[in-house]
Each structure stands twice: as C-alpha cells, then as structure tokens.
Amino acid sequence: MLTFFAILLLLATLMVFRVPIAFAMGIAGTAGLAAQLGMRPALAVLERTFFDTSASFILVAIPLFILMAELLTAGDVTRRAIIACQRWIGHVKGGLAIATVAASVILAALVGSSTASTAAMAASAFPEMRAHRYSDRLAAAVVSVGGTLAVVVPPSIVLVVYGVLTETSIGKLFIAGIVPGFLTAAGLALVIKIIAQTTDQAPKGDPFELKGALRQSVHVIPMVVLLLAVIGAIYGGLASPSEAAALGVMGSLIIVMLQRTLSFVQFGTSISRAIRATVMIVAIVACSAIFSNYLAFTRITHGMLEFVATTEMPRELIMAIIILVLLVMGMFMDQLAILSLAMPLAFPTAMAMGYDPVWFGIVVTKTVEIGLLTPPLGLNAYVAAAQTRVPLGTIFRGILPFLGMEIVVLVLLLSFPQITLFLPELMMSR
C-alpha cells in the first residue's frame, strides 16, 4: 500500500513538472512494476507493449478521421459549411457554439471513438469560433465535450466492448444510446446558452439575412454529401467504421480537388498533422497500458470492488460507489482499460442487485466518458489541446460548467432508467 502511494506521488510529481503525460505514466508504471514484480519482469513488459498497442486495425480510424477533418479544413470545406450554419443561427448569442454541438451530433453518428470526433471538431469548428471572438476557453471546451457524444450515440466502440465483455445485446445497447446522446447534446446547448447570456465569452455573430444564408448554404452540399456517403457506407453494409474513415479521406480529397482549394503543400501538412496527433494518442494509450498493468498487479481495483460486492449496504449506495470508483479510475485511465479491469466484478455485482444490463451499460459508458474530460488524464482535452494549441489548464477550466451538466445528466440516467430503456423496449417488442 505504501509503495502504491509512492508510485502515485511519483506520477503526480512528474506530471506537475511538465513531463509529458505519456512519459510520466510509462515511468511510474515501470517503477511500480519493478517494485511489485522485480526488475526483470518489469523490463520485460516493455518488450512488446508499444507494438501490441499500435498493431490494431480498429486504431486506424483515428489517423484517418483526423486526416479527413484536416483535408476538409485545409481545403476550406468545413469553414464554409460552418459559416453557413452560422448564417442561420449565428446571430443568436452562443449560436456558433450551439451549431458546433449540432455538428458534433452528426459526427457522432459517423464515429465510434471520442478522440477521433474531438480531433475532427477541434480542427474544423474551433478556428471558426476563435475567428468570431469566442473565448478560447469556451470554444475548446465545447469541442472537447461535444466529442464525448461519439461514444454514446451509435456506432460506439466502447458500447461494443461492453457488450462483448458482459454478453449484453449490442443491438439494444446501440438503440439505448440514442436518447441519452440527445439528452447530453440538449444539456450542452443549454449550458452554452447560459454562458452566452451571462458572460461575453460567446458574442453575437452577424445579423440574420435570408439571401446570404441561402447562398452560403450551397457550400454545405459537399459536406452533407460526404457525410451521407460515409454514413451510407456503414449502414449500407459497404464498410466497417475504420473502412468508412478511409472512404471519408478519399471523398474529402475528391471534394477539395474539385474545388481547387488544396495545394500540394497543404496536403502534406494535413498528413503530417494527422500523424502527429496519432503518435501522441497512441503513446498515451501504450503508456497507460503499462500503468494499468501495474494497477492490475497491485490488486487494488480488485480489492476495492470486492469489498463493495461483499458488504451489506443498500443497493443504491453500492451503485453510487461503483460509479464513483469508475469516475476516479477515469481520472487516470483509458476507457477500454477501465472496462476490462472493472466489468468482471462490477457487472456481476450490478446484476446480482437486479439492475438491467443495457441500462448499466449506458450508465457505465456515460461515466467513463466523463473521465475523458477530467484531469490529469482527460484524453479529449488533450486531443483538443493538441489541435488548437489552447493550454490544457484553460481547457479544463472551460470544461468545468459542462462537467456539472454531465453529472446532472448522469444522475438523471441513474434515477430514471426509463430514459434509457423505453426506446429499445419499444423497438424490440415489435
């Protein structure tokens, strides 16, 4: 136990003194493994962690979706489309940020990974908000929080993994994610509206003018065609999400070539930036795997959840504790690592207390998704920071009011299971 706190202290110290987050987790994880297992096994963990983490076809979606967004942005497609949205609702205070939320929902229906969605929005929607004198703090936060919609709105890699780990119907999970996804989006819009009314972080845009709005909307067409093609490829059965991402890259390339808005240099820069974000994300995932590995060997998570499972407290209290544990884990770890560590104990516990497996899946997904927004490891904020160059501290401060909203939505989902369950029950009972 003493060693465990020493390792946590080491991790915190490294991060405070600006050692990159990935490196800090790798160092602390290796030190922990050495204390726990001995030097030789600890070093042996390093043999193949980076390879095993990166050699994954599912991960391909990350560089490809980032590249698609980079191409559309460099080729001026996203900006024109967002300006069109802005022409319609930008005259309202906070309208541009709300348009970003709407775009996040559409993107969420294409993307199963939160970081990929955040990266796309950070590359396209953020510069528009900045250009219209939105505060960096609000704009980067909206992009980070909007990105989390991707794992609740189907398709979602997290929901699929939950379904596989717990043998819960993935079909039902997907349908169940829709209403909580829209609820979150509505909550987001509400917080933006409040911030816009009470502060000057989200100023009014240009006054509304029908002719200009219609004319500008022409530029939305290629974007919509592309989104429909990518959605069509997935739902029409032509491609898996990773493959659809590749189609999206090709589609974006065709659009910007037809528009003649992309130079060869910009093409190279887009690829370079996509690689950059991918390297950063994979390094964090690989090093957090080393740290998760250390946590597994300490048996700390195991012991904590076992205690919860054997005590005689009321079930609501136990559920609250499970959620809290998941939230704390979310501060340090990757979503999929949390699922694989916690579900073997938390799922049977929840089932033993009589909770619905689909409902629990959505609640757990919502909970680990909040972890993407909290320091020290808040992957969405990191991705947004990498793309926008807004300091992390500023982003985390901007996220704070949205975090409050996320907690309110989570409490609503916990208190009223019907919010989650009525849609799958409606569709499955036919």
Add this chain to the structure above:
Amino acid sequence: MLETGLRKLEDILHIAGCLCLVLVAGLINLDILLRLFANRPVQVQFELTELFLMPALACLSLSRVFRDGGHLALELTPERMPGPFGAVVARLRLLLPALFFGAVTVMSGEFALDAILQGDVEYGVVDWPLGWAYAVVPLGCGVLVLRLLHDALRRREPADL
C-alpha cells in the same frame, strides 16, 4: 552538427510515417473498390495495415513530435524555474524519459532482433516476417532517446541558466 544530423533522421522517419498513412488510406479504398466492382478484396490489406503500417505510423515520428512539442504535458508550473533547482528539474525532465525510452528501445530491440534471427513469421495471406514488423518500435524510440539526451546535455546559453 549533431543537431542537424538528428533533425535529418527525425524528418526522414516522419516522412516514412506519413507515407504509411497514405498507403493505409490507399489500400483500404482499393480494397473496398475492388470488392465492390470486381468481387475480390485486396487480401493483404488487413494484415499489412495491422502488422506493419499502424505500428510504423504510430512509432516512427515519436521523436519528431517531441521536437515540435506535440507530446502533451500539464502546464501547472512555469516552463523555466529559476536557480539551480530549476536547472536540475529541466535536466531531469529530459533524462528520466530518456532512461524509460532507453529501456523500451533495448527491450523491444532485443525482442525484434530475436524474432528476425529466428525467422518468426505470422502465418497470414503471406508469411509475414514478424521481426521486421517489431523493428519500428526500437527505431522510433531509439531516435527519441537520442533527442532527449541531446536536449538534456547540450550546453545552455547563459540566459537559460
């Protein structure tokens, strides 16, 4: 001199990583199109992407991304702290990661070398030489170690100390 050579090396690996991404996008699209119009997939696409291209595009640019300040860090303390304490922190910030990635380089390097010498193959559409797939990890991490050591040990301008 040293700096120039290191930069060259980082840039070459970065370009290689970029080409891998172009190849991934191209191969997947070709696979989809051939499946659609000729009813035959590009059989090597999945294994080539998973075993070779993804690890390469994720690892080769590690050092270049570090050089550009692309690895994210918390920004709770000032970048340069005053006095001898600040100087020690500034060095340790680079030397500890150098030690860690040095260990990763040695361990993954031995692992790759063993696989190459033993001729380990993954039986797939073709017999994939696993050792060469593993080799991108020590390559990318090794150059990062050079970068970290170089930045840590280079003589500072008086103003920095």
Add this chain to the structure above:
Amino acid sequence: AETLRLGDFQSTTHIVSVEGTTKWMAAVEEATGGEIGFEHFPSQQAAKSKAQLDAVNNGILDAALLGTPYHADVLPLNSVVALPGYYGSAAEGTQALQTMLEAGPLRDEFLAAGVTPVFGFVLPPYQVLAKTRLGMPADWASQDIRTSGSTQAMTARSLGGVGISIPGPEVYTAVERGRLDAVLFPLASVPGYKLNEVVSHISTNGSFGGYSFVMVIRSDLFDGLPADTQAKLVSLGAETAAHVAQAQDASVAGLIEEWKAEGIDTYSFSAEELAAVTEATGAVSTDWVERIDNDGAISVLETYSELTGN
C-alpha cells in the same frame, strides 16, 4: 505454499472460464490444501492475448491459459487443431488434444518454448452462420465470409468464398449491414457477440476448423514442484478438460434449441453436402503440411486424423 500468477485473455463470465479455468484453480487449491494458490488475471489484465506466452517466460506471470492461434509463430504444429474436417464435438477434439499433449511433437513445442502444458481443451467445431442456407460448395461461391487467421481464410477460399478479416467487435454490425454474408464461428461464443440476432441460418454438424486452449506453467517452476503436486495439477487438469468440453457441447445443444425457438433455421448438412464440403476443404490440410515445412507436420496430421476418426 506457492501463489501462482495466472494470466487469462478470457473474461470470467465466459463458459471457458466458468467451467474450465476457474474450476481448475479452485480444485487445485482444495486438493493441495492451499499449497498451490492462484492470483487470477482475466480479460488480458496482465498481458495481451498475444503476449501471454512471453509473459510466462519472462516471469511476469507463472502460468497462463493460452489461445494457441495467438502463438502460431512459436507453436506452428499446434495449429493443426484449426484445420477443417476433423473433430465433430468439443469432447472428441479435447480427448485428441489431451492425448497429443501427453507426449509427442505438440508437447515438445511447448517445452521448447520454456513452458509445460498441464491440460488443453478445444472449442466445439466452428460452424457457418449466414443469411442464406450454405450447403453444397456452389452455395458458397463469392460469399463474403468472416474468418480469423489464415487457415480459416483458406477454408473459405477452398469452398469458393472470400475470407475477410474483421475485428471481433465489428462482426455484429458487419453482418447486420450486409458487409458480410456469412461468418465462421464457434457456436458457444455466438451469444457473446449476439450474432443470433443478425443471421437466419446456423449449421450444426459442420467442422470448419477448431480452436485450442492450453494451460501452461513456466517449466523451471513446474519442474521444481514435488512430484505428487505435479501429478495433482495434471490429473485435475484432465478432469477439467473433459468437463469443460462436455459443458460446452451441452451448452451448444441448449443454444441450438433456443435459436430454433427464435425461428432461426438450425440445420444439419446432408451426407452428400458433408462429403462435398470435406472433399473441397481437404486442400487446406495439404497446404498446411507444405506451409509449416517441418518434418513433424505429416506425422502430427496423421496422429490427429487417427484420434479424431477421420
């Protein structure tokens, strides 16, 4: 008393863990009076699927349940189990595997890798799940079939289909949306991926290859144990292997009844269809022997063929 760190890539809710790994660990702890205990790391917590064998070798773990297909680079002969057309039930395949793990080339491969096999068992043979009834090879022409690994891809190709690699979690949506026409899958794992929600036809008596699990302990550790403890580990392992095989066969029979009630066409190949399919997939075994390029391959295949009555 010795506590072994045991790695496992399966979750504790999977039938292989409930009726196999977990049962064996409990039986060993009881039979040895606590002399041998376990710290269990399921769901790839300690090491990824492909890294389990290395983890045992390096002392990160002491024991592990290996999925042999993940280690075909080091254990090529053990991939014989993946060939189509041999065992017809988990019980039959497990008996054959246990015999071959007692002595011979399959055992030697593990020993050469620094670990000792304690027991092994197989999944029930892979079946085909599809949106149409696949019988004679003509039905398989140009079908997009999800396969895992090169042997299965060859199997699909030998029947005229197209083998496609898709990550496990993406299979459900790929079938639902028509990206795949069919899937080669072990029936016991179908509920885990809910594939019964998206297919209409499931074969029940095919043999489209298999999958073996082998429990291993690091050899220097195993060799240092007292002889009677070793014997207990092995004999309890044999019991567990037989048990988990029967439990899987029974579970599959139950699943088939459930699916029938759901309106899915659970069908048997006719003798004529079975003969034609076996004839077509025979090429996969020939190719396997050539590809492994190891003197042992022919004799391993002969023994395996004999033990499974083919």
